[in-house]
Every structure is written in structure tokens, then in C-alpha cells.
Amino acid sequence: MRYAIIGAGLAGLVAAVEIRRADPDAHIDVLEAEDRIGGKLFTVPFESGPTDMGAEAFLARRQDAVEYVASLGLGDELVHPSGLRSLVYSGGTVHDLPAGGVMGIPATSAPVAHLVSTDTAARIDAEGDQDSIPWQVGGDMSVGRLVRERYGDEVADRVVSALLGGVYSCQADDLGIRATIPQLAVALDELAEAGEKVTLSGAVARCEAARPTPAPGAVPAPVFATFRGGYAQFYEALAEASGADIHLDAFVSGITRGVGGFTITGGGEGTYDRVLLATPAPTTAMLLRQLVPAAAEALKAVKLASSAVVGMKFDSAEGLPENSGILVAADEPEVQAKAFTLSSKKWPHLGERGGALVRASFGRFGDDAIVRADEDALVDWALDDLETLTGFDGRAAGLAEIYVQRWFGGLPRYDETHLATVDTVRTALTDAPGIDVTGAWTGGVGVPAVIADARAAATRLLG
Ligand SMILES: Cc1cc2nc3c(=O)[nH]c(=O)nc-3n(C[C@H](O)[C@H](O)[C@H](O)COP(=O)(O)OP(=O)(O)OC[C@H]3O[C@@H](n4cnc5c(N)ncnc54)[C@H](O)[C@@H]3O)c2cc1C
Known part of the structure; x- marks a missing residue:
């Protein structure tokens, strides 16, 4: 054949x-x-070691993927992140990423209270009093529309688009609930099927309740993995x-x-x-x-969303925060980057190389201009934004290696x-x-x- x-x-x-x-x-x-x-998997041979410029991790909770990798004899090559927390940049400063909820959408204002105004916090907590969402079982709508209508723009821009943008290179408004947060679509279906009032807070609470409670003392399995020598x-x-x-x-x-x-x-x-x-x-x-x-x-x-990745290796890591990465809220027009991965902090095997390895990501759906910007502009934005977000002066830290990778049409919407x-x-x-x-x-x-x-x-x- x-x-x-x-x-x-x-x-x-x-x-x-x-x-x-x-x-x-x-x-x-x-x-x-x-x-x-390799397509969107692309490992570049930095002098300091192989460095991924496309995908840089995968969801290790998907046991089928882990087993598949092992079937190729690469099980021992999988490594896991340090577990350092990620941050979100919003309102001119960095904050802890909200915990709980689904894709940053909370059931109450508590997880996002540090990121939104008191009016928005009150609106989230009163969402259950609004009319029922006109949700059709098996139906769909955009994540952005749902979150904006029920909780307001701050939650959509500062939390949900920041998180989804990191995965899909799209704002919440360009993504469907069923495709990108399927458990939320199922919870909305269940509420509608049961003839209960359909609310966002109710559906998120349902998703949270469905999560298995870890056994006391159990060490949680790593959520992500990557390859010691890169995706190559x-x-x-x-x-x-x-x-x-x-x-x-x-x-x-x-x-x-x-x-x-x-x-x-x-x-x-x-x-x-x-x-x-x-x-x-x-x-x-x-x-x-x-x-x-x-x-x-x-x-x-x-339609496809384009993005660009700027990989930067610095001689010194002094002053870089002890975090895995920083997402940028979608309502921060002064910042060009949409996210930074502090790779040498996130991945111990990369930290062992010494210095600092950082990936800046640019571009969301509909904004190809930034991906077309010339290489010097992208590197300057990466360095300037990194300094704005963290105070880390990359130029002073010694920029030893740079790689700019554009991904035109990198991800489907x-x-x-x-x-x-x-x-x-x-x-x-x-x-x-x-x-x-x-x-x-x-x-x-x-x-x-x-x-x-x-x-x-x-x-x-x-x-
Ligand atoms: C910047 C970026 C970061 C990402 N990060 C992660 C991550 O950390 N974790 C994760 O799980 N996923 C991540 N992803 C997603 C994941 O990498 C991709 O979804 C996946 O690699 C896509 O694989 P694919 O084979 O479907 O497509 P592609 O990789 O696009 O492969 C398609 C191939 O077809 C070839 N081709 C196209 N047209 C023709 C033609 N006419 N004739 C012959 N060949 C053709 C292309 O050159 C390409 O090699 C990321 C994606 C991007 C862009």
C-alpha cells in the first residue's frame, strides 16, 4: 500500500x-x-543549548500523550516545570494569576478581587440574580460575549483573554466556549437540562465541584512536561x-x-x-x-491567528523575578508583548545552563501588523516590555543570544x-x-x- x-x-x-x-x-x-x-515544533540550537521557538511544553495530565512519548523510547527525556507561579500584568503592575475557576473565570469575586474594580467584584457576586442565560443545550457562544455580558469587560480582558491568549493567540471574544472550555459548556448544558436558572457563576461552581479532591498528603502530578533536549x-x-x-x-x-x-x-x-x-x-x-x-x-x-516569539539568552538572571511567566492583560495598550515565559525559571533543566532564558510572545488574532514588525523592533519591544513588567534590564544583563521566530497563521481560531x-x-x-x-x-x-x-x-x- x-x-x-x-x-x-x-x-x-x-x-x-x-x-x-x-x-x-x-x-x-x-x-x-x-x-x-516539525512545523510549529521548532528547536533552535542556541549556543547555550537547544531552545524551543514554537511549542515549549504539553499538558502532561494527558496520560495518552505521555504514554505515546514513552512508546518512542523518550519517556526518560521528559522533564517537568519548577512549579513557580505565573503572574498577570494589569493596571500597570504584576499580580498573582487567579487560582480556581475555569480559565480564569471565577464563581465568586474572591479569586479576581485583586485585579478588578469593586463595582466589577460586586457584579460578579450578584450575577446569580441576573436573568437566566438564554442557553440552548448543545449550543455555543463566544467566551468573551458570555463573560462580558455577565461579569463585565475587566474579567474578560484582564483575566480570561490573558489566559486564553497564551494558548490560542486569540482574545476571549474570538473563541467558542465548547471548543476552548468544554467543561463550562457541559455545565451550562446541565443547568439548562435540569431546568435550573443558567448563570455563569453557577456553571463555574459546578465545574469546580466536579474536580476530584486530592487525597490528603498526595503529591500532585505535574501538569506540564517538555523534552530535555527540546521538541526536536x-x-x-x-x-x-x-x-x-x-x-x-x-x-x-x-x-x-x-x-x-x-x-x-x-x-x-x-x-x-x-x-x-x-x-x-x-x-x-x-x-x-x-x-x-x-x-x-x-x-x-x-481563520488563523499569527504570533511571533523572541527568544533571549542573558548572561545574568539577577533581578528576574522567581516566577514561571507573566501574561499581559488585553487592556494594556502600552505593552506590545502578550506574554513572557521566564524559561530558565520555569524549567529547572534550562536554569542549569546559567544566566537567564526568556521567551517573549507577541500577536493576537486580527493583529498581524505586530508580527510583521521588523526584527529590531520586536527585540526592542521584548526588552522594553520585560523591563516594564519586571524591572529586569535585559540590555544591562548582557544579551548573549537572540532568535526571532514569526508564526504567520500559527494557530487556527x-x-x-x-x-x-x-x-x-x-x-x-x-x-x-x-x-x-x-x-x-x-x-x-x-x-x-x-x-x-x-x-x-x-x-x-x-x-
Ligand atoms: C508559537 C506557538 C506556541 C505553541 N505552544 C504550544 C505549547 O507550549 N504546548 C502545546 O501543546 N501546543 C503549543 N502550540 C500548538 C502546537 O504546537 C501546534 O498546534 C501543533 O504543533 C500543530 O501541528 P500540526 O502538525 O497540526 O501543524 P503544523 O505544525 O502547522 O504542520 C503542518 C505542516 O504542513 C506543512 N505544509 C503546509 N502547506 C503545505 C503544502 N502545500 N505542501 C506541503 N507541506 C505543507 C507545513 O510547512 C508544516 O510543516 C503552539 C503553537 C505555536 C504557533
Whole structure:
């Protein structure tokens, strides 16, 4: 059987491994437009050691992902964060990130009282007295709209957008509840189904009550993990385990189906029995235009958010706060960055290199201009903002290494129509045997979600 996989990002490589494991004799070609594999996983060889400029961690609570990594022989390469707290910059100063709630949305004003005005705090506590939310079971709305309508803009901008922006490069207003905070959607459904008054505070309290209470004295399992040598360890191991022929600089511009199978324009040789598109949504739409027009049409709705990462290595860490990172509230126009990861504080294995390693992140959905800014401007903003937020003078600390990475269309926007779009695409594909899709736009943007979706897609393709 001959397989073509378009895209050597995480999804494409995982799918290749899955196919190889099920069909050791398969011929697998992976066609990649860039001159390297990994896509949004990208480890850069800083002189001080390998440094991630794309994803830098994953949710270790996803046991399936941890086990998958172990299945590649990389279990011992996983490392965990220091556990230092993160901060949020709002109102010209840094504060502790609110604890509890869901994605920063509290059930009472207590967790966010230090971040919002007394009027907003009173509004949160009186939210249960407002009319019921007109919530349809199984329905959806934007996170921003829900939070703004019930609690006001301060909670949306200072807490929720800051937290979601770090994961999705989008404001709360651009994200759907069911796709990005599914447990909240379920709690809203349950309240509506039970005929109870549907309130935000009630739904959040329900989510909190559903959380398992840790056994007394139990040491909580680490929430996040990463690779000691950076994500390159992972994508290189995947490429190796796949036994696939990986073709770099192979920009695929078309796929046609003939009597002998699928023919690929722009890469590969001969015809293929099965094709998997592991590409971002717009590329997938372009490649499906002839073969599955309904899927291509639906995919036009998926928009992408761009971002930029500036990695900085300083000779000295003196003056850098003892925190893992700092998120920036969405209503802080003087600050260009949306977040800082204090990598050498967050990850002990990076701290051991000495000095300080910091990642500045820029860009939210709809604001591509900042990502297009020239490199010097991005570095200056990174240094200036870091000083504004922490008092740490990076120029005086000795800026030994810098890397600027732009991610145009880095993440798909999971708005309140996104899940329906994915359903439409999947339904359309049932009429197109031998071809399937996967990637960050299908089953979630996080690394564990991408792995799970790619494995499922490969299994479907294997038939
Ligand atoms: C800055 C940033 C930070 C992130 N941080 C985290 C994190 O800490 N933790 C986490 O869990 N997730 C994180 N993510 C999300 C996660 O990294 C991505 O969702 C995931 O890596 C996407 O994998 P993918 O294979 O779906 O897509 P991609 O990585 O985009 O791979 C798609 C591949 O297809 C190729 N391609 C596109 N068009 C063509 C074509 N026409 N022909 C051939 N090839 C083509 C591309 O070049 C690319 O290599 C982050 C994402 C970004 C952008």
C-alpha cells in the first residue's frame, strides 16, 4: 500500500508512525513544503543549548500523550516545570494569576478581587440574580460575549483573554466556549437540562465541584512536561520511527484522483492508494477544492491567528523575578508583548545552563501588523516590555543570544462555529474514500490533542 502524507508537522509525523506500526511494509511518502520537519515544533540550537521557538511544553495530565512519548523510547527525556507561579500584568503592575475557576473565570469575586474594580467584584457576586442565560443545550457562544455580558469587560480582558491568549493567540471574544472550555459548556448544558436558572457563576461552581479532591498528603502530578533536549527530540524520533521517505521543499499544490490512485502535484512519485492531509486549514481547503468541494467550502470559515516569539539568552538572571511567566492583560495598550515565559525559571533543566532564558510572545488574532514588525523592533519591544513588567534590564544583563521566530497563521481560531465546521468537513469526507485530514484545526491545538487526532485519522485511513 502506498501512502502520501502532506505536511511533516506533528500531525503528519505521528500519522506516519501510526501507519508504519500497523503496516510495516507500507510505502510512506511525507511531503513537506519547508526545508525542515516539525512545523510549529521548532528547536533552535542556541549556543547555550537547544531552545524551543514554537511549542515549549504539553499538558502532561494527558496520560495518552505521555504514554505515546514513552512508546518512542523518550519517556526518560521528559522533564517537568519548577512549579513557580505565573503572574498577570494589569493596571500597570504584576499580580498573582487567579487560582480556581475555569480559565480564569471565577464563581465568586474572591479569586479576581485583586485585579478588578469593586463595582466589577460586586457584579460578579450578584450575577446569580441576573436573568437566566438564554442557553440552548448543545449550543455555543463566544467566551468573551458570555463573560462580558455577565461579569463585565475587566474579567474578560484582564483575566480570561490573558489566559486564553497564551494558548490560542486569540482574545476571549474570538473563541467558542465548547471548543476552548468544554467543561463550562457541559455545565451550562446541565443547568439548562435540569431546568435550573443558567448563570455563569453557577456553571463555574459546578465545574469546580466536579474536580476530584486530592487525597490528603498526595503529591500532585505535574501538569506540564517538555523534552530535555527540546521538541526536536520528539519530531526527530517520530521521523525515524515512521521509516517514511520524507521529502523536504516539496510544496504540494494539487491532488487528483485517477484510475491508478491519487496523484500529487508538487511532490511524490507515481500514484498513491491513500492520502492524508496534515496541513493547516487554508492549505487543506485548497487541496480539497477539486476532490471534496463541500469540505473545501466549509474550511473557508477557519481563520488563523499569527504570533511571533523572541527568544533571549542573558548572561545574568539577577533581578528576574522567581516566577514561571507573566501574561499581559488585553487592556494594556502600552505593552506590545502578550506574554513572557521566564524559561530558565520555569524549567529547572534550562536554569542549569546559567544566566537567564526568556521567551517573549507577541500577536493576537486580527493583529498581524505586530508580527510583521521588523526584527529590531520586536527585540526592542521584548526588552522594553520585560523591563516594564519586571524591572529586569535585559540590555544591562548582557544579551548573549537572540532568535526571532514569526508564526504567520500559527494557530487556527476555535470560534463558536469551529466545531460545526469540523463536523461538516468530516461528513463531506465520508464520500471520499482513501483521503482524510488531521492537524491542529481538527481536534484541538495542544500537542496531546494533535497526537490523538493524527492517530485516529491514520487508523481511519488504514481502514
Ligand atoms: C508559537 C506557538 C506556541 C505553541 N505552544 C504550544 C505549547 O507550549 N504546548 C502545546 O501543546 N501546543 C503549543 N502550540 C500548538 C502546537 O504546537 C501546534 O498546534 C501543533 O504543533 C500543530 O501541528 P500540526 O502538525 O497540526 O501543524 P503544523 O505544525 O502547522 O504542520 C503542518 C505542516 O504542513 C506543512 N505544509 C503546509 N502547506 C503545505 C503544502 N502545500 N505542501 C506541503 N507541506 C505543507 C507545513 O510547512 C508544516 O510543516 C503552539 C503553537 C505555536 C504557533
